[in-house]
Amino acid sequence: MLDILLRRPSAARLPEEALAPLRAMGGLWREEGGGRVLELAADAEGATLTTSMGPAPLVLAEQVPGDGDWAAPQMALPPLALLAQAGEGLHAARWGRAARFVPARPDAHVADPRGRYRARDVALDAEVTGDAGALRIALASPYGVCRARLVACDGDLFRAVPDAGDLHGRWLISPWNSAWLFSLWVRPGGFVLNSDQSANLMFDRM
The missing domain is CATH 2.40.128 (Lipocalin)
Structure with missing residues (x-):
């Protein structure tokens, strides 16, 4: 291997x-x-x-x-x-x-991730807002805020799709021109963030 x-x-x-x-x-x-x-x-x-x-x-x-x-x-x-x-x-x-x-099952019943969260091991806060089908996430660090749309790809799983107008915030997460920045996996009491640069970042609901 x-x-x-x-x-x-x-x-x-x-x-x-x-x-x-x-x-x-x-x-x-x-x-x-x-x-x-x-x-x-x-x-x-x-x-x-x-x-x-x-x-x-x-x-x-x-x-x-x-x-x-x-x-x-x-x-x-x-x-x-x-x-x-x-x-x-x-x-x-x-x-x-x-x-x-x-x-993935994009037609599955979608969990509600709305709320405020704090990462366990890094200086990151997150807030998920919006209505079903139009969810947004703001990921805040000491260096700025990244804003993205959350698009469901399974019942408990979302992709964070970058905002075209938020170039600075997008580059805080990824320097590549990618279709999505990270995935958000809803878990009891919080969520887990994954990307090619970060693995299994745990966020707890505040």
Whole structure:
């Protein structure tokens, strides 16, 4: 596994046997029992993976006999490898830690995340406001405030979509031109924030 993760992906085009399951698995995926989000798209020309860092083409990372073809974004921080297996979901490995991803359910009953929160381990406060379908989050630090829209992608999971007019606040979270800045996983008494730069930041309701 470490050989896969630490190897710089080549520009090798994905073989058809690797592309075929990816084409059938396009869409939004969430970590099973967790709050990370991936978006997968594939066609006859190739496959693209989108994370909070933005989109990147998938290239061949490793061919493992009996295990299938591992693919990796051509550019990714941290290193990420994917294995798509029809009927078994999407498997992702990052820094040697593997997780299974399952299809997100955007039509599921959505939890209500509105309220004020404080991070346990970093100097961050958050406030979620708005009406159902038009939720917004303000994430405040000593360096400024980032404002974003919250878009539900599962019953207890949201993506923070950047405000076009909040360029300064957006850059406080991510310097990339990404489709979303982070995910927000609603938990009892708070939420968990995840992005490609931050993992499992716990926020408690105030």
